[in-house]
Amino acid sequence: MTTPTLEGKRVRLGRMEGEKDLESWAGWFRNVEFQHLLDVEPPHLWSAGQIQTWLERKDDRSVLFGIRTLEDDALIGFVTLEAPDWTARTAWTSIGIGVEARWGQGLGREAMSLLLGYAFETLHLNRVSLTVFEYNQRAIRCYLRCGFLEEGRARLAVQRFGRRWDLVYMGFLYEDWLCLKKREEPVILS
Amino acid sequence: MNNHFIFESRELRLTPLNIEQDAPVLAQWSRDLEIARRLRSDPFVQPLSVSEARRVFEAWLKEVEASNRNTLFALRPQEDERLVGFLRITGILWLHGTANFELLLGSEEDRMRYADEALVLGLNYAFGELHLFRVSVQVPEYDAAGRALYDRARFTLEVRQRQAVFHEGRTWDRLQFGMLRPEWEAFYQREGVAL
Numbered sequence: 001m002t003t004p005t006l007e008g009k010r011v012r013l014g015r016m017e018g019e020k021d022l023e024s025w026a027g028w029f030r031n032v033e034f035q036h037l038l039d040v041e042p043p044h045l046w047s048a049g050q051i052q053t054w055l056e057r058k059d060d061r062s063v064l065f066g067i068r069t070l071e072d073d074a075l076i077g078f079v080t081l082e083a084p085d086w087t088a089r090t091a092w093t094s095i096g097i098g099v100e101a102r103w104g105q106g107l108g109r110e111a112m113s114l115l116l117g118y119a120f121e122t123l124h125l126n127r128v129s130l131t132v133f134e135y136n137q138r139a140i141r142c143y144l145r146c147g148f149l150e151e152g153r154a155r156l157a158v159q160r161f162g163r164r165w166d167l168v169y170m171g172f173l174y175e176d177w178l179c180l181k182k183r184e185e186p187v188i189l190s
Numbered sequence: 191m192n193n194h195f196i197f198e199s200r201e202l203r204l205t206p207l208n209i210e211q212d213a214p215v216l217a218q219w220s221r222d223l224e225i226a227r228r229l230r231s232d233p234f235v236q237p238l239s240v241s242e243a244r245r246v247f248e249a250w251l252k253e254v255e256a257s258n259r260n261t262l263f264a265l266r267p268q269e270d271e272r273l274v275g276f277l278r279i280t281g282i283l284w285l286h287g288t289a290n291f292e293l294l295l296g297s298e299e300d301r302m303r304y305a306d307e308a309l310v311l312g313l314n315y316a317f318g319e320l321h322l323f324r325v326s327v328q329v330p331e332y333d334a335a336g337r338a339l340y341d342r343a344r345f346t347l348e349v350r351q352r353q354a355v356f357h358e359g360r361t362w363d364r365l366q367f368g369m370l371r372p373e374w375e376a377f378y379q380r381e382g383v384a385l
Contacts (some may be wrong), residue, residue, distance in 0.1 A: 035271055086233045088356040126361070127353050141329055152349030154326055159286045164323070169349045169366070 006065070008110045011117070013065035013079065015057070015073025016170060021066060022048035024075045036160060037097050065070045066128045067097070067111045073188050076102045079115050081128070089126035091119065109142045116146065120177045133158050134165040146178050192307045196314060197237045199261075199307045202314070204277065205262040209247045212264060215273045216243040219296040222359075228294060250278070259283075261320070265295070274300040277312045279320070287323030287371075289316060309343050310378070324370045331362040338365045344377045351355060364385050 006013040017027070026048045026075035028034050040070040048053075058064065067077040072092060077121060084091040086189045119125045128149065132139050144150075148170040156164035197204040220226040220238040227235045228320040229246050233344065253260045259282045265275040275295035282289040293308055316322050327345065329336040345367035354364035 037222065040283055040286060085231075085356075087235070087363060088354060090354055112226060127351075129351060129354070137345050149352075150349075151351050153367065154288075154348055155324070155346070157286060157324060157326075157368075159323075169351065171352055171354070174352055 006114055007070070008114050009111075010071070011067050011076075011107050011111050011114070013111060013114050014068055016064065016066040016075065016078070018078055019048070019076050023096065025051050026146050028096070029078075031098075031100055033101070034096065034098060037085070037139065038094070038132070040158060044151075065111075065115070067095075067107065069102075069107070070167060074099075076107065079111050081115065081119060081123075081125075082187075083151075084125070089124065090127055092129050093119075093122075093132065104138065113189070116177060117147065117173060122173050124169050126174045130170050132168050132170065133160070135160065136167055140168060143170050146172070147176055149176065166187055196319065197311070198268070199273055199311050201268055201312065202274075202304050202307045203266050203268060204311055207251065207264045208248055208273075209244055209251075209335065211271075212261045212273050213243040214240050215245060216246065217295065225294065225296070228292075231281060251335065252282075261315075263312075265304065271378075273305055275308065277308055279316055279325070281314065282320065283323070287321070289320070289322055291316065291325045291327040293327075305335075305339050306342065309339065311376055313343070313369065317371055317378075318344050322371065324368055327367050329367065330357060331365060332357055343369075344373065346367045346373075 026046055029043075029045055031087040032043050033128055037072055038057075055064070062080060062082040064078060064080050066075045067079060075097065076099040079093065079095040081091045081093055093112070095108055095115075097110055116128060130143065131154075132143065134140075134153070149172070151169045151171045153168050157167040157190055158165045186190050210215060216229070217238050217240045220229060222245065223235050223237070225235055230242075238332060250260070250262050254262050259280070261282075262278045263275055263277045265277060266272060267274060273296070275293065278292040278294075280290045280292060291312060293305065293312065295305055295308070313325070316325050326348075327340055331337075346369070347365060348368045349366035351364040351366070353361035355362050
């Protein structure tokens with residue numbers, strides 16, 4: 001077993017800071033599809049300054065990592081852990097790949113796997129939860145491949161594109177993580 | 191239907207909060223750690239002091255006034271001014287017509303007596319006045335009375351979050367129930383659910 005790390009084969013998770021990161025972040029929101037896939041709030045635009053204020057206000061009850069490609073260290077998205085319950089050992093996660101040219105390449109999946117490793121093996125969480133819109137099939141496939149299990153649907157909870165869609169609830173338990181790891185460990189033949 | 195008295199039912203009234211009088215009652219209730227847990231999200235679940243109870247109320251009221259996403263009623267019996275519980279509709283998303291429903295009754299006795307009526311008043315307000323499309327409610331797996339209440343009220347069990355809550359030394363699932371506007375119309379406007 002290797003030490004948990006925030007670095008994968010193609011991406012790494014790191015802190016976000018500096019003008020350039022803020023400008024990248026602000027730029028992602030100019031793509032309304034990014035916002036439709038990400039949030040229930042009406043699409044909106046933020047300046048780099050507003051984002052800076054928001055980042056500084058975020059307390060120590062949440063984690064926000066930037067997702068960077070290893071090849072060129074470019075910031076392509078973010079992933080979070082929020083609203084931890086340290087008694088039940090649970091938290092919520094969200095993820096977004098802001099650079100559209102990077103969609104569909106499995107980078108989000110790798111970033112999410114890194115985050116899950118961090119959640120279970122560094123923070124000692126027992127459960128990571130998320131919600132995803134029914135119309136975001138690409139994300140649903142990604143989460144299922146990561147090992148998330150669908151746990152139900154809030155029926156017709158989202159109004160978008162002229163109709164209603166379900167809000168899909170998914171969860172990942174530490175025991176799921178152990179099963180997955182067991183499968184991936186190399187079998188040593190004597 | 192021309193009922194102008196939407197804040198009344200047979201035994202119960204929806205009323206405003208009275209911070210000074212209600213805070214000591216809430217502090218008293220919070221000696222039940224299950225209630226304390228629902229009032230504050232600190233890692234240390236503990237009973238609230240009266241001044242903390244007042245701060246909880248002030249935070250609730252501030253949310254109602256500032257966010258336009260919450261409503262808050264104190265529940266009192268028809269016959270006197272006693273506080274029996276709270277009904278909060280929180281996290282209203284006007285774009286989607288959705289919200290969460292939080293019903294908190296202080297004592298077991300009042301829960302038995304008033305929960306059903308409080309729920310119907312709340313649903314009528316949420317669908318009839320706020321014109322929501324759906325409401326959600328979360329109940330921990332071990333709360334048998336809560337589950338029975340939402341079953342009786344014709345909510346649908348939609349989500350079972352595995353091992354999401356910790357209670358009495360072990361983890362339990364968190365259940366989420368939902369009711370949609372067409373269901374409320376069918377059950378409460380046409381059929382009439384018997385209380």
